[in-house]
Amino acid sequence: MNVTPLAMGLPLHLPAHGRGRGLSPALRRLLRQRPGSWDLPELPEQGGPLIDTGAVAEAQRRCASQLGAEAVWFGVNGASGLLQAALLALAPPGSRVLLPRNLHRSLLHGCVLGQLRPVLFDLPFDPASGLWLPPSPAHLEVVLAAAEQDGPLAALVLVSPSYQGQRAELPALVALAHGRGLPVLVDQAHGRGEALAAGADLVVLSAQKAGGGLAQSAALLLQGGRADRDAVARALLWLQTSSPSALLLASAAAALDDLTSSAGRRRWQAAWRCGERLQRRCRALGLPLVANDDPLRLVLHTAAMGINGLEADAWLLQRGVIAELPEPGTLTFCLGMAPPPGLVWRLPQQLLRLRRALGGAPLPPFSAPPLPLVAEPELPLAEAWRAAVEVVALAAAAGRIAAEPLCPYPPGIPLLVPGERIDLARATWLRQQQQLWPGQIADTVRVVAG
Secondary structure, X not given: OOOOOOOOOEEOOXXXXXXXXXXXXXXXXXXXXXXXXXXXOXXXXXXXXXXXXXHHHHHHHHHHHHHOOOEEEEEOOHHHHHHHHHHHHHOOOOOEEEEEOOOOHHHHHHXXXXXXXXXXXXXXXXXXXXXXXXXXXXXXXXXXXXXXXXXXXXXXXXXXXXXXXXXXXXXXXXXXXXXXXXXXXXXXXXOOOHHHHOOOXXXXXXXXXXXXXXXXXEEEEEOOOOOOHXXXXXXXXXXXXXXXXXXXXXXXXXXXXXXXXXHHHHHHHHHHHHHHHHHHHHHHOOOOEOOOOOOOEEEEOHHHHOOOHHHHHHHHHOOXXXXXXXXXXXXXXXXXXXXOOOXXXXXXXXHHHHHHHHOOOOOOOOOOXXXXXXEOOOOOHHHHHHOOEEEEEHXXXXXXXXXXXXXXXXXXXXXXXXXXXXXXXXXXXXXXXXXXXXXXXXXEEEEEOO
């Protein structure tokens, strides 16, 4: 396979190192060494994530101390692999785990691997942008009460911040769960570890999404007594490779070191200020943005401009502007740890051209998915996913049980989960989504045969 650099233009996508500009200094130095010299096995002096001695163990202990965690494990299968291991560590086979509808699909895979029963809870919805919103404490309190009516729960998973940079009130949400005796896993792949201060028991970070690391490098953080350290190590043994890449382990260590160093904080603050200037300029020019809590994620409200975000993305891509996440009502740009030179002036000019070329009257409000507040798949997740299937038209799917997820990627959030029965309202809504996600959702859906 030939990997060639793409034309630079305005690359505003992940990894957050911005094609090398924002790499952690230690990782940059490592990559300057003789090619392949960093591709090492688990030699005694090197060690690995589950070995108590060696350079990796020392780096994990150092990062735990810097971040205020009791333990840190580096991962080389991205945040996805660590989310799965964390979930398996918290919940024994057959138990029920409470998951938000904006979960990453890797958590469904974790439920299959761990023989867990996903209990999915609905989230507030913004019809103007078409985005799910973080749950409020009052919302989660109602969710917890409803979910517990059908049996005990083993754990709660929260996502904060979202892909679009919106943060939940984590201290209050975690306190609610702890008050019911539930451990909390926070998917913080798009954040910087703030969930630890909020009291979360397990936190997953991505070195490439919110730091200066390489793709696939990530970290799992533990604190408190609600998550068993030995259970986490056992789950990592099951799900992580026995030959982890020394380069990716070094990437995780370098990104976390940089996260807490004074120089790293200065670079992050400079990028943050650039993002704030960009938002102010966009608003001054009348460009509509979706409010969020992270200036390094610029979320253009394309629906307010009369443009589907996927169409906006295609138009900009032809002009060298590469966004991270197109959705029907929005287009998210990731500025990264070292935003491109001239970004504050260059991007708004392209967005103004986009509005002139494709803009019009605002799109009509988006329909919220017709979902119950809390729902468990009618057929067990693993059974539905492994079942004999039929392929039917979306128009004929009402009454059938889904055999696989419908999952535009990115963002990797399932619109339909295996084992769910597709009622008429859901089938109608999915057909609407098909029109809104051109090329992302097929005309057909795989359902359980019979």
